[in-house]
Amino acid sequence: LDLFVALGLQIIYGIANLVLISLGLAIIFGMMRVINLAHGEFLMLGGYTVVISTNHGVNIWVAMLILAPLVVGIIGIIVERALIRFLYGRMVDTLLATWGLSLLIIGLVTTIFGAQTATTISPPLGAIAIGDYTSSTYELLLIVIAIVLSLGVYAVLRLTKLGLVARATMQSAEMASALGVSTQRIYMITFGLGAAVSGLAGGLLAPVTGVLPSIGATYIAKAFITVISGGAAILAGTTSASILLGGINGIMSFVTGPTMGEVALLAAAIVLLRLMPRGITGRFFRKSL
Amino acid sequence: VTWTRENRWRALVVLIGAAFTLFAPDVLQLFTIINLTTAIALAILALSLGLIWGYGGILCFGQTAFFGIGAYAYTIAAINFGGSTWAVLVAVLAAAAFAALIGYFIFYGRVSDVYMAVITLTVTLILYSLIRRTSGPEYKIGSALLGGFNGVTSPPLNVPWNPAAMLFPEHVFYVGMVALILGYIFCAWLVQTHFGRVSVAIRENELRAELLGYDIRFYKLALFTIGGALAGIGGIIFCNGVGRVTPDMFNLYNSALAIIWVIVGGRGTLVGPVLGSFALFYLTSWLGTQSTVNNNLVLGIILIVFVLVVPKGILPTVVRWWDQGRSRRAMQRRELKLRRRRVAKAAEATHEG
Numbered sequence: 231l232d233l234f235v236a237l238g239l240q241i242i243y244g245i246a247n248l249v250l251i252s253l254g255l256a257i258i259f260g261m262m263r264v265i266n267l268a269h270g271e272f273l274m275l276g277g278y279t280v281v282i283s284t285n286h287g288v289n290i291w292v293a294m295l296i297l298a299p300l301v302v303g304i305i306g307i308i309v310e311r312a313l314i315r316f317l318y319g320r321m322v323d324t325l326l327a328t329w330g331l332s333l334l335i336i337g338l339v340t341t342i343f344g345a346q347t348a349t350t351i352s353p354p355l356g357a358i359a360i361g362d363y364t365s366s367t368y369e370l371l372l373i374v375i376a377i378v379l380s381l382g383v384y385a386v387l388r389l390t391k392l393g394l395v396a397r398a399t400m401q402s403a404e405m406a407s408a409l410g411v412s413t414q415r416i417y418m419i420t421f422g423l424g425a426a427v428s429g430l431a432g433g434l435l436a437p438v439t440g441v442l443p444s445i446g447a448t449y450i451a452k453a454f455i456t457v458i459s460g461g462a463a464i465l466a467g468t469t470s471a472s473i474l475l476g477g478i479n480g481i482m483s484f485v486t487g488p489t490m491g492e493v494a495l496l497a498a499a500i501v502l503l504r505l506m507p508r509g510i511t512g513r514f515f516r517k518s519l
Numbered sequence: 520v521t522w523t524r525e526n527r528w529r530a531l532v533v534l535i536g537a538a539f540t541l542f543a544p545d546v547l548q549l550f551t552i553i554n555l556t557t558a559i560a561l562a563i564l565a566l567s568l569g570l571i572w573g574y575g576g577i578l579c580f581g582q583t584a585f586f587g588i589g590a591y592a593y594t595i596a597a598i599n600f601g602g603s604t605w606a607v608l609v610a611v612l613a614a615a616a617f618a619a620l621i622g623y624f625i626f627y628g629r630v631s632d633v634y635m636a637v638i639t640l641t642v643t644l645i646l647y648s649l650i651r652r653t654s655g656p657e658y659k660i661g662s663a664l665l666g667g668f669n670g671v672t673s674p675p676l677n678v679p680w681n682p683a684a685m686l687f688p689e690h691v692f693y694v695g696m697v698a699l700i701l702g703y704i705f706c707a708w709l710v711q712t713h714f715g716r717v718s719v720a721i722r723e724n725e726l727r728a729e730l731l732g733y734d735i736r737f738y739k740l741a742l743f744t745i746g747g748a749l750a751g752i753g754g755i756i757f758c759n760g761v762g763r764v765t766p767d768m769f770n771l772y773n774s775a776l777a778i779i780w781v782i783v784g785g786r787g788t789l790v791g792p793v794l795g796s797f798a799l800f801y802l803t804s805w806l807g808t809q810s811t812v813n814n815n816l817v818l819g820i821i822l823i824v825f826v827l828v829v830p831k832g833i834l835p836t837v838v839r840w841w842d843q844g845r846s847r848r849a850m851q852r853r854e855l856k857l858r859r860r861r862v863a864k865a866a867e868a869t870h871e872g
Contacts, residue, residue, distance in 0.1 A: 507629050
């Protein structure tokens with residue numbers, strides 16, 4: 231039984247991990263239909279923010295929960311104003327430009343901090359015993375944070391005025407702007423929020439993974455696959471795809487090792503897209519957020 | 520072959536390429552030639568992406584996947600067969616088959632442009648991390664160890680059906696140039712066939728092409744597979760130029776480079792991507808020799824600037840300026856002639872009057 235609890239926890243952690251790394255991307259994609267190829271670099275910047283501010287004596291929780299989203303959110307808004315807004319409606323060009331941005335950020339961070347790992351920080355909180363097995367308390371915390379974050383995004387979209395206007399823009403940008411909504415502003419805020427969520431996720435994962443200028447590449451494959459398998463609905467898409475793909479990944483990793491887990495994840499996603507080209511929420515839960 | 524203006528230019532390109540192949544080894548040092556072989560391999564990769572993206576509108580972010588698979592398949596097959604004759608065939612088929620498999624899911628699933636880009640990118644990333652992890656002795660295909668991060672040493676090409684007659688680096692240069700030139704001629708021919716023109720029609724407007732009765736899924740898949748095979752040929756030349764295959768052939772940096780070559784050189788041309796790859800190859804290796812400016816930084820700026828300012832790429836933009844300049848000069852000449860005639864007529868009139 232202990233084995234099953236430990237395994238179950240591992241799988242749930244895998245799912246929470248997917249939710250964390252993809253939510254920021256999903257917000258931007260769901261709202262603006264923009265795939266942000268610099269997403270991995272936003273995560274990386276969040277990680278760097280945490281590591282550097284902790285090394286300068288800032289409390290690690292402040293660094294992770296406040297500084298990382300703040301810094302990356304501001305960077306996101308700058309990027310939107312300086313680059314993305316010229317390319318609305320040109321999806322392919324946006325992809326290319328954000329890829330350029332991704333290279334640019336990697337280059338900048340390498341120039342400033344060097345290509346090697348900056349001083350890492352160890353995950354706070356110790357381990358917890360489940361029968362014969364131990365699990366990191368920090369991983370449990372990440373699961374809780376992933377749930378809270380999803381609920382938070384749901385609450386913002388569902389209950390606030392900003393959320394209402396944002397959903398209206400998502401459904402029909404033209405109609406929303408005819409009714410007096412400044413869609414430009416909504417896009418700017420959405421991009422900033424998406425970036426902030428990515429920064430938060432990157433910051434939270436930094437103690438687990440360490441930071442490197444090129445670490446973004448290890449996240450984006452999973453994040454992209456999760457978001458496009460999920461489809462257009464931000465929350466329902468991300469969570470359903472995370473549960474499906476994270477579950478497959480977890481089980482296959484347990485059976486055959488981590489390499490096959492990733493391959494199974496990808497294979498499942500490609501077959502899924504063959505069956506449902508517009509993602510899970512293109513077919514099920516269409517009215518959801 | 521009809522000798523349109525475009526085809527005359529293409530013939531000129533082929534002639535220049537052939538002349539370069541003949542004379543370069545006499546003029547350049549062996550080190551430069553070996554370096555050049557790598558650039559030629561990358562140019563074939565650029566050509567393959569230029570074909571499918573520039574003419575078919577298929578934005579593949581993971582063209583390096585086929586490039587890498589070609590190289591790996593060649594190396595593994597050559598080690599197992601003890602010669603390169605059949606290994607080359609196996610490599611091209613493996614790259615094409617992988618492209619066909621991925622393409623089937625993408626095109627027959629009718630996923631959109633953006634999803635297509637993301638899927639191809641992800642496939643490449645997963646291949647990269649997969650092959651990086653194959654370092655143990657248990658990962659081997661036949662008698663070839665995959666070697667994980669360090670990769671595998673590639674056996675050199677040999678004269679067909681004569682495994683003892685291995686080619687020297689300068690010979691590989693010839694093979695590479697011949698492959699590049701033949702690949703170029705093939706692509707130039709392909710885009711003028713019925714198949715090529717339907718592909719261009721699909722690029723211009725998918726819905727219209729479909730309503731005209733063409734099965735766009737099939738055309739895209741076929742073009743994508745051809746592109747994959749061509750990239751695989753590039754991979755074979757690459758691992759012969761470098762002497763080994765490593766997982767780095769699949770990495771994100773190389774995928775980004777391929778896109779940048781095509782966008783800098785120009786979509787909808789074949790020479791553009793090839794020239795773009797040569798230019799950026801020498802730019803990045805020059806950047807590698809100094810340490811103040813980071814490679815990624817420069818490439819990122821190039822990509823952003825081209826997307827925002829020169830989205831068509833250098834070659835089409837230059838051609839357009841040239842054409843505009845020419846038509847303006849032609850117009851000026853015509854106007855001048857007209858004015859002269861008018862003046863002459865007026866003079867005649869006053870003379871008579």
